[in-house]
Amino acid sequence: MTAIRILILDDDPFELKLLSRVLANLGFAPVITCDNGRAALEQMDHADGSPDLILLDLNMPEMDGVEFVRKLVEHHYAGSLILVSGEDERMLQTAVKLVQAHKIQVLGHLHKPVTPEGLAALLGKWLPPSQSKPQVAKKIYSADELRAAIANGELVNYYQPKVAVATGRAVGVETLVRWRHPQDGMVFPDQFVGVAEAHGLIGDLTRVVLTGALAQAKVWQEAGLTLRVAINVSMDNLASLDFPDFVAGLAVEAGVAPQQVVLEVTESRLMRDTRAALEILSRLRLKRFHLSIDDFGTGHSSLAQLRDIPFDELKIDQSFVHGAWANETLRAMYDASLGLARQLGMEVVAEGVEDRDDWELLRRTGCDLAQGYFVAKPMPAADLPGWMQTWQARMRNEFAAIS
Ligand code: C2E
Numbered sequence: 397m398t399a400i401r402i403l404i405l406d407d408d409p410f411e412l413k414l415l416s417r418v419l420a421n422l423g424f425a426p427v428i429t430c431d432n433g434r435a436a437l438e439q440m441d442h443a444d445g446s447p448d449l450i451l452l453d454l455n456m457p458e459m460d461g462v463e464f465v466r467k468l469v470e471h472h473y474a475g476s477l478i479l480v481s482g483e484d485e486r487m488l489q490t491a492v493k494l495v496q497a498h499k500i501q502v503l504g505h506l507h508k509p510v511t512p513e514g515l516a517a518l519l520g521k522w523l524p525p526s527q528s529k530p531q532v533a534k535k536i537y538s539a540d541e542l543r544a545a546i547a548n549g550e551l552v553n554y555y556q557p558k559v560a561v562a563t564g565r566a567v568g569v570e571t572l573v574r575w576r577h578p579q580d581g582m583v584f585p586d587q588f589v590g591v592a593e594a595h596g597l598i599g600d601l602t603r604v605v606l607t608g609a610l611a612q613a614k615v616w617q618e619a620g621l622t623l624r625v626a627i628n629v630s631m632d633n634l635a636s637l638d639f640p641d642f643v644a645g646l647a648v649e650a651g652v653a654p655q656q657v658v659l660e661v662t663e664s665r666l667m668r669d670t671r672a673a674l675e676i677l678s679r680l681r682l683k684r685f686h687l688s689i690d691d692f693g694t695g696h697s698s699l700a701q702l703r704d705i706p707f708d709e710l711k712i713d714q715s716f717v718h719g720a721w722a723n724e725t726l727r728a729m730y731d732a733s734l735g736l737a738r739q740l741g742m743e744v745v746a747e748g749v750e751d752r753d754d755w756e757l758l759r760r761t762g763c764d765l766a767q768g769y770f771v772a773k774p775m776p777a778a779d780l781p782g783w784m785q786t787w788q789a790r791m792r793n794e795f796a797a798i799s
């Protein structure tokens with residue numbers, strides 16, 4: 397195995413010594429130290445090759461850390477980064493986001509003065525390059541491939557439960573489409589929904605997903621399971637004026653009441669024709685379908701939409717939920733979204749509830765519904781009754797422990 401190369405970049409000689417010593421104590425020696433970005437870049441172009449990990453100080457007089465990151469991208473840096481700074485938490489988090497946007501792995505950030513424990517914790521999570529899996533670029537499919545997949549029935553619906561936080565009761569599911577690809581295995585929507593939107597196939601995709609979801613809702617209904625079924629609606633669906641009649645028609649055919657159907661709307665880009673979308677959403681609402689504003693707080697899913705459209709449900713985006721219990725910035729946004737929904741008399745769903753800490757926050761703050769891996773991952777319809785039994789047992793213990 398080749399030795400692991402670690403580079404420390406910091407303009408403060410004392411800090412360089414301190415970090416080198418901590419790393420040596422953790423068994424990482426020798427390390428390369430540089431006190432300015434230019435020297436570090438020269439090191440990297442050196443015959444020994446690029447480091448596997450860089451500890452990067454953000455505040456440096458000549459080339460600051462943010463500028464250095466841009467140079468790393470230009471050098472096609474393939475290693476990991478730990479950001480170190482005396483700046484406040486929000487500044488560090490912004491820098492982390494920026495580095496991630498450049499597709500460079502960030503192990504985490506450390507406030508100065510760095511403690512050996514803090515550094516050890518980050519390194520403990522690190523898989524050096526020889527041990528980590530190579531990143532496979534995601535394949536994007538062509539319109540023809542997708543058209544054929546829709547025609548051949550290769551799209552399948554997965555369902556993820558939404559549960560009431562106060563009682564643990566499962567009140568609904570969100571339908572999430574998957575492509576069971578004959579060669580590539582399970583393909584996720586981020587690899588083909590955009591293609592469908594760009595090539596006029598989203599109408600067909602939505603029809604298939606909705607038809608399947610409504611048929612499934614009917615099956616559950618007949619088995620005594622009352623579950624509201626949500627489906628994701630693209631902004632492009634809201635450009636064709638016959639959409640409300642189309643949805644209503646399918647619901648009647650399936651024998652499912654509109655009150656049991658939730659349409660989750662995300663606006664990933666600006667609407668071309670706002671009037672069409674407003675007309676369509678108003679008519680769906682008049683027909684008693686439930687409208688949900690998805691990914692609230694991101695993109696264009698914002699206050700303006702809340703003002704203009706009579707949504708019944710607000711879904712707080714997962715980026716404001718997971719970890720909000722420990723992060724003041726996220727917590728402020730989570731609280732604000734919750735409060736807004738309350739004042740407008742809407743039901744609130746928190747997405748991305750991944751662990752017990754997230755779940756406890758929802759309980760403490762009185763959020764209505766939870767959705768996320770802590771409750772359940774999206775699953776095929778056939779797995780739902782089994783999940784329901786396990787979940788109910790889990791909840792009985794949970795509530796018994798509290799009362
Ligand atoms: P979304 O509507 O925000 O759906 C939630 C996504 O978060 C799903 O990803 C789900 O699997 C994932 N998720 C659920 N719980 C957790 C959690 O605890 N942590 C994390 N990190 N993620 C969680 P998925 O299934 O890959 O779907 C991605 C997006 O694709 C959806 O985001 C939705 O915008 C879109 N999409 C899915 N199905 C359809 C569809 O039938 N039609 C349209 N137009 N878009 C769809």
Ligand code: CA
Nearest residue numbers: 570628660690
């Ligand atoms: Ca959704």
Ligand code: CA
Nearest residue numbers: 690691713747
């Ligand atoms: Ca969402």
